[in-house]
Structures are given as structure tokens and as C-alpha cells.
Amino acid sequence: MPNPRRMSRRAWVLTWAVLCVAGLTATAWLQAAASPQEARPERHIRAECREHIAEIEGQLGRARWNGEEKVGIVTVLPIGVDCADERADLLRGDR
Structure with a gap:
């Protein structure tokens, strides 16, 4: 009399394949649902420009906090540093 609890190798492989596909599908669905749709990669800022960009962001933040609509920003760069891009x-507004 055969043991009813015993499964063949094909059944085990098929079970594992179904579980793997289900897990991958669920993971992909959860990652798509959790990530913002309009996410852009952050642009790389060169080391010599980080302080300059942080200063501009600070001035813009203070101007927005004070409710100013039009803002004039004055910054000074060291000689030989090009942070125009x-x-x-x-x-x-790309960042």
C-alpha cells in the first residue's frame, strides 16, 4: 500500500517553482507600489560645488520662509571653480 503523504520529486519541484514565482511577483508588486512614480535620480554634485550649492539652497529656503516671491541671490565662487551646470x-528645479 503506497504512503499517501509521500510526494514525487516532480510535485516538489513544481511546488517550489510556483512559490518562487509567487514570491517574485509579490516582491515586484510591492516595490512598484512603494516607490514614487516620478522619482528622478539625484544629480551628482562635484565636491568643490557642494558648499556653493548649499549656500544657494539656504538663501532660497530663507526667502521662501519669509514669503518672498522674487529672490535675488548673490554668491561668490573661488577662482577656477565652475559650478554653472x-x-x-x-x-x-531639477533636484
Whole structure:
């Protein structure tokens, strides 16, 4: 008389395959639901421009806190440092 609890190897492999596919599908669905749809990767800022960009962000933050709509920003860069791309991205709102 055969043992009814015993499963063949094919049944075990099929069971594991179904469980793996279900787990991968659930993981993909949860990651898609948890991540924002419009997420953009943050642009890399060169080391010599970080302090300059932080200063601009601080000035913009203070101006918004005070309710100013039009803001003039004055910053001074060290000689030989070109942060035009990073500054343009910040002011355009790409970050």
C-alpha cells in the first residue's frame, strides 16, 4: 500500500517553482507600489560645488520662509571653480 503523504520529486519541484514565482511577483508588486512614480535620480554634485550649492539652497529656503516671491541671490565662487551646470540645475528645479 503506497504512503499517501509521500510526494514525487516532480510535485516538489513544481511546488517550489510556483512559490518562487509567487514570491517574485509579490516582491515586484510591492516595490512598484512603494516607490514614487516620478522619482528622478539625484544629480551628482562635484565636491568643490557642494558648499556653493548649499549656500544657494539656504538663501532660497530663507526667502521662501519669509514669503518672498522674487529672490535675488548673490554668491561668490573661488577662482577656477565652475559650478554653472549645478547652479542652473538647482534654479531650474531639477533636484
